[in-house]
Amino acid sequence: MAKTLMVQGTTSDAGKSVMVAGLCRILKRRGLSVAPFKPQNMALNSAVTANGGEIGRAQAVQARACGLPPHTDMNPVLLKPNSDTGAQVIIHGKALTNMEASAYHDYKKVAMDAVLTSHRRLGEHYDWIIVEGAGSPAEINLRANDIANMGFAEAVDCPVILIADIDRGGVFAHLVGTLSLLSPSEQQRVCGFLINRFRGDIALLQSGLDWLEDHTTKPVLGVIPYLHDLHLEAEDAITTSQHRDQAQIRVVVPVLSRISNHTDFDVLRMHPQVDLRFIGKGQVIPPCELVILPGSKSVCRDLDFLRDNGWDTQLQRHLRYGGKVLGICGGFQMLGRAVHDPLGIEGPTGSRDGLGLLEMETTLAEDKILRQVTGHCVAHLHPDYSGKGALAGYEIHAGRSDGPALSRPFATLRHHDASQEFSDGAISEDGQIVGTYVHGVFDQEATRNAMLQWAGISVVSTLDYEALIEANLDRLADAIEQAMDIDALLASV
Structure with missing residues (x-):
C-alpha cells in the first residue's frame, strides 16, 4: 500500500491545496508515483474526469502536478452548496441528492465508506498519496463523524502536517490554538508545522519559531515564502481582478x-x-x-x-x-x-x-x-x-x-x-x-x-497558458524544496 501524508490547515485558505500540489510535483520530479486525495471537498469550482465524474477543481490541478489525469477517487465526496443550509452531495463523481447540513451530518458515516474505498484503490496503484484536509480540524461542531480531517487521518493512521497562513496575522495563535483543540491521539499525529506566505527577513521570525517548538514540542518543518504572482486555479475564492491600464x-x-x-x-x-x-x-x-x-x-x-x-x-x-x-x-x-x-x-x-x-x-x-x-x-x-x-x-x-x-x-x-x-x-x-x-x-x-x-x-498577443501553469507548478515545488528538508520528511512517514 502507498504511504500517506496529510496536510491540514488552521483555517480555510491557509494554503492546503497549494501545498499538496507542490508536494505532488516534488515527488513526481523524484520519479515517485504519487496521487492527490481529498476525502471531502465543499466547492463550486469542479472538474470533469475522463470517465464522466465530477471532482473538486483543486484535485484536478493536483493531479496535473502528479502528471495524471483527474480521477473520481481523488475526491470521493464533493459537496456543492445550492443554498445557505444545503448542498448537492456527489459521491464517486455522481450527484446523489440535495441534502440539508443537519441531514448530511448523520450521512457522513455512509460517506466515510466511499472515502476509504477510494483511498484503498489509490493505494493499490501509487507509492504515495498526498492528502488535503478541509477547512480546519478544530471545528468543534463538525468533529463528530468527521471524514475530512482527523477522522480520516485516524482511520488510515497517517501523519499530519499543520499549515497556517502568516499573512493573515496571528499565526502562532492559529497553530497553538488548533493543536490544543485536538484530542491527545490527534495531537500526536501532527508531525510538524508549516508557516505559509511569509514576507520579510526570516531572522525576525526566528524567536517566534523557537518559542513555538519549545511550547508544543513539535518541529517547524519550514517557512514558505509569499510567492508573488503565483497562478494556480483557485478552489473557491474569487481571485482578485486584474487591472491593466494599457489593456486593449x-x-x-x-x-x-x-x-x-x-x-x-x-x-x-x-x-x-x-x-x-x-x-x-x-x-x-x-x-x-x-x-x-x-x-x-x-x-x-x-x-x-x-x-x-x-x-x-x-x-x-x-x-x-x-x-x-x-x-x-x-x-x-x-x-x-x-x-x-x-x-x-x-x-x-x-x-x-x-x-x-x-x-x-x-x-x-x-x-x-x-x-x-x-x-x-x-x-x-x-x-x-x-x-x-x-x-x-x-x-x-x-x-x-x-x-x-x-x-x-x-x-x-x-x-x-x-x-x-x-x-x-x-x-x-x-x-x-x-x-x-x-x-x-x-x-x-x-x-x-x-x-x-x-x-x-484587433491583433491578439500569444499566451501559452499551458506552459504558464507548468512553470508555476515547478516554481512552487522549487520554493517548497528550498524551505523544507523533503528527504527528512519523506523518511519520517
Missing part, C-alpha cells in the same frame, strides 16, 4: 450569489491585453467591451440576484452601446426566455423569466450532463475568422436548452471518446451575444484569440 479591452464578470467554475476566467486574468474585473453585489457594470455571465449552481435564484442588482437593465444598456455579452453554462441559460426547474434540482420548484436575449428556454433535468468535449468554434465571430478554432473543455449542467437560437450554434463538439458530433450554444443574429455550455472555452489559443477579436482586440 475591459472584461466584466458579475459575481453571482452561487457563481461556479469562475476558473473559466483565469486565462483572461493572465492575458496582457485584458483588463478583467469582477463586480459584486451593489456594484454597477462599468463601461466595457465584454460582459460575461458565469456559471451558477442555482440559476433561478441567481436570475433574481441579477435583477435585484439592476444588472439586467445595465446589460441592455451595454448592448445598446455595441458591447458584447457571453454566457457560460448557467449564464448561457439566463440569456434565454425562461428557465424551468420542475423537479427542484437547484432549489424550489418553479420557473423564472430569463433575460430574453436569445430565443430559447431551458428545463433542468434529474440527470446531470458531465463530459469532456473537444471540437471547434463555428460561430462567425468576426470577418477574418475561419470557423475552425480548436476548442476543448468540459460540461457540467442539468439544463437542456431548446429553441430557434440554437440553429445558430457557437461550436461543434464531440465527447472525448465518441465520434458523433453535436452542436453547442448559440450566437445572436447581430453577433453581439454568444452562449455556450463549455467550461474552459478560453483555454485553447485559437478559440480564445477569435473571441478576444470578437470582443474588440
